[in-house]
Amino acid sequence: MSVMSEKEKNGCRRLLELLPVEDLLALKDTVTNRLISVESPSEAIEAIVAYSQSAEELLKRRKVHRDIIFKYLAKEGVAAPPNTEKLHLIWRALALWSSDNVIPFQDTLNDSSACCSEGPDGLADLTALGKEFCRWFFQLLNSLNHTAGQPVQDWGPQHFWGDVRLFILSYTGEQQRDEYHGAELVSRRLSALVWEEKLVFCPNLEHSGLKCLSTPHGLVLVAVAGTIHRENVCLGIFEQVFGLIRDPLDGNRWKMKFVHLKIKGQLGAEQLPVLTYESNDMLQLFTT
Structure with a gap:
């Protein structure tokens, strides 16, 4: 089960809202090993957050594309050059969630x-x-x-x-x-x-x-x-x-x-x- 902090959970929820529905449902199946059924995108997001081992593990999933993390950071006011690699974007997201207070x-x-x-x-x-x-x-x-x-x-x-x-x-x-x-x-x-x-x-x-x-x-x-x-x-x-x-x-x-x-x-x-x-x-x- 998830050991994320509340800041990480909230950040992951906002980021997952940017995923296309088909990618969101596919990610839910991967994270939960198809053991959890959902009826809406919001339920899928809660299942993904609940069953991810950590924020870092979730961000490294293939369905969480580099462009999604980039778009999320931009919405949060964290500027990054368009060619920034996914790993560096992950570090910025984790730093944002661990240091916003x-x-x-x-x-x-x-x-x-x-x-x-x-x-x-x-x-x-x-x-x-x-x-x-x-x-x-x-x-x-x-x-x-x-x-x-x-x-x-x-x-x-x-x-x-x-x-x-x-x-x-x-x-x-x-x-x-x-x-x-x-x-x-x-x-x-x-x-x-x-x-x-x-x-x-x-x-x-x-x-x-x-x-x-x-x-x-x-x-x-x-x-x-x-x-x-x-x-x-x-x-x-x-x-x-x-x-x-x-x-x-x-x-x-x-x-x-x-x-x-x-x-x-x-x-x-x-x-x-x-x-x-x-x-x-x-x-x-x-x-x-």
């Missing part, structure tokens, strides 16, 4: 009801926190890319601890390692990636692309893998690890204490990028 991260996670005594740091669900943080962070960062057509959000040093450290490792040709210290400098360097270099970061928030853990001292580590784009070109993949700590002097807000960004070359296989960090790897990034 910016504000709730700090609001919901600052609420005391978001915590309980189930973990060493009092957090009930680290994965939910990690997903919400990544949706918030990448929507905020990508909004600085003026070619993406999104309103610029409230990016700035206020989201970082004053002594934050940023490490950027690049494996595009020659290996390069850069390090930055301080909220103002780290904020400016990250914003330059999208403002000046016109990059767009698309995180993979499925299970294979996200890992979260916490320490007894209140540090939460969120690791995520994703793809990096410039306009219609996929430049490569990234893995990013964030170290988050609450600031009791600023409304108990989560702020970034460490950021480790690894950028690799072109994506080889036609699949969403997979996180390679193990838990020990994540801890060692900020303890050595």
Whole structure:
């Protein structure tokens, strides 16, 4: 049965409405193995959404043609060049469904009801926190890319601890390692990636692309893998690890204490990028 989020389900429903009826019914038969009968296109859509294993699996179906995804994204205000490949359109749709809500991260996670005594740091669900943080962070960062057509959000040093450290490792040709210290400098360097270099970061928030853990001292580590784009070109993949700590002097807000960004070359296989960090790897990034 489907494990899609509500945003993914709603997005898939709107996209499936663009399919011709004959393709819609054929897709329903494939997804349900002809075990479900329907009497209307709307029932067919509900059956497809209910019995698809994931949004990515559904979008990769042959009946969900590239042109349908392109048309859906255009209706949602996501511009893409007409020659964009289907795989890249799929990434854009998944990114849209996983990052269309910016504000709730700090609001919901600052609420005391978001915590309980189930973990060493009092957090009930680290994965939910990690997903919400990544949706918030990448929507905020990508909004600085003026070619993406999104309103610029409230990016700035206020989201970082004053002594934050940023490490950027690049494996595009020659290996390069850069390090930055301080909220103002780290904020400016990250914003330059999208403002000046016109990059767009698309995180993979499925299970294979996200890992979260916490320490007894209140540090939460969120690791995520994703793809990096410039306009219609996929430049490569990234893995990013964030170290988050609450600031009791600023409304108990989560702020970034460490950021480790690894950028690799072109994506080889036609699949969403997979996180390679193990838990020990994540801890060692900020303890050595």
